[in-house]
Amino acid sequence: MKSISKFKRYTKVIQVLSRYGFAEVLDRILPSRERDNGAGAETDPQVPSGMYKRIRMAMEELGPAFIKLGQLLSIREDILPPELIAELRKLQDAVPPEPMDIKALLEEQFGIRTEEHFTVIEAQPFASASVSQVYAATLQDGSRVVLKVKRSDVEAVVNADVSIMKDLSLLLEKHYTSIRNMNLYRVISSFGLSVLKEMSFTAEAANIQNFRRNFKDDTRVYIPEVYEMYSNNEILCLEWVEGIKINDLEGIRAMQMDPRDIVTTGLDVYLRQILDFGLFHADPHPGNVFIDKKGRLIFLDFGSVGQLLPSDARILENMMINFVFRDPKGLIRNLKNIALAYSITNEKEFERDVEDLFAYVKELDLQQLMVRDIFDKLNKMLQTNRIVLPDAIYLLLRGVALIEGISKQLNADLNIYQSISPYVNKIAVKRLSFDNLKAYGLQQARSVLAIADMLPEVLATWMQQVKDQEGKNNADVAVRERMTRIYAGAGNKIAVSILAAALALATASMIPAAGPWPVQVWVSGGLTVLLVLVLLVMILRERR
Known part of the structure; x- marks a missing residue:
């Protein structure tokens, strides 16, 4: 099903791009077999002459994935010319609503009888975009809600379109240096992940819950509630807000x-x-x-x-x-x-x-x-x-x-x-707060201790390199001795660093949330400071 959808979308994409005057670009980058999929589509004489305007209009006609890509690119002033940025900012995501029996869809998705849960469900959406359309409704308890409903087959179309975008971006990068310098394929690959997440109503509901939790104590902000009983990946039921x-x-x-x-x-x-x-x-x-x-x-x-x-x-x-x-x-x-x-x-x-x-x-x-x-x-x-x-x-x-x-x-x-x-x-x-300094110190200590896991392998590699010097002519003896001294010194510093980190970790874990510090904290902390001073002395001596 996905390959058929992609084939059909390829034909549509080629036809639309050709109609908006990009046939010459397609002739340059596409194999003849794929160009033939969109055969018969000629440049529409009614389309505007400006290239950037034609790009924007083609994206609007090609639907949700291309519109959202254009909106993403409209913030990339580091890679696109300002004239194109200005056009992409005009992209409109408003499209005519799709005929839909919202009551039947609710009953199918949630196994309910709508009249037992809702007193009112508006038959016509009050807003419509390329991915979803939104209906007003009222629950039995009188709560007003909005029902955000995903358009049918939109995910299959977007999946196919993202795959086509990746194909076209690779071909464009192959033939155009300016496109290659934009890293267009990387941009589209990242976009593909984000647009699929953006279309997930399950992910959106989780985002709302996270924001509600983050701002629950901030009286300046309000985030509408999610009605989980009537929400899934196809429908999102939210509190109506004025x-x-x-x-x-x-x-x-x-x-x-x-x-x-x-x-x-x-x-x-x-x-x-x-x-x-x-x-x-x-x-x-x-x-x-x-x-x-x-x-x-x-x-x-x-x-x-x-x-x-x-x-x-x-x-x-x-x-x-x-x-x-x-x-x-x-x-x-x-x-x-x-x-x-x-x-x-x-x-x-x-x-x-x-x-x-x-x-x-x-x-x-x-x-x-x-x-x-x-x-x-x-x-x-x-x-x-x-x-x-x-x-x-x-x-x-x-x-x-x-x-x-x-x-x-x-x-x-x-x-x-x-x-x-x-x-x-x-x-x-x-x-500068104590809690932050403590947390940062623990983080750095853990990083140093993580190095300890690699130390045996590193030391083994060093020793092997020293042994590999054996058997060579006398001219290499000085080099071998210098390498041995460097490795030995580095090993000593790492050992002292790991011991200091371990003591710092132990010290931090013993510090009470309140009240005076016990003797163990002062002893452990003192040893940590001493080891740090030893390490500094070792470094200074080496520099001399």
């Missing part, structure tokens, strides 16, 4: 709220998602963020979320510190640490570019400082040095840019530099 869009300036004023407070809260909540939880809403546009009468931010649509590794979150914190304190070398170091790949041909020039960025920030009046301008300069540096960041970083940068766009619509004058400065202070306090 509110106005976050960019509704007149509505905000009517509720006597200050737009600047709303934008400041929005950015702070978003930073909490990123840095405190490592799980953030990847698409916080005005259609997904509302404000209720209590002034709370209501987040909707959790199909697309970004997730950060703890190590990446720490590097991001470092980069915020570098930005606030204008530390170019630190920013470059952390960019390298978080990058998936980079090719910096001129380190000095790269450092000068970063210094120019900081000078630009310093010279501007704080009210003139715009996130978009900073990102434009940063993207040029990324492109020049072929720095590839994790997908989550591009998503969060887009999220921050969307928040700044909302602030402009509300005339709230968001200044990113001023806004993140207090967060940097929080980071400093958090990192």
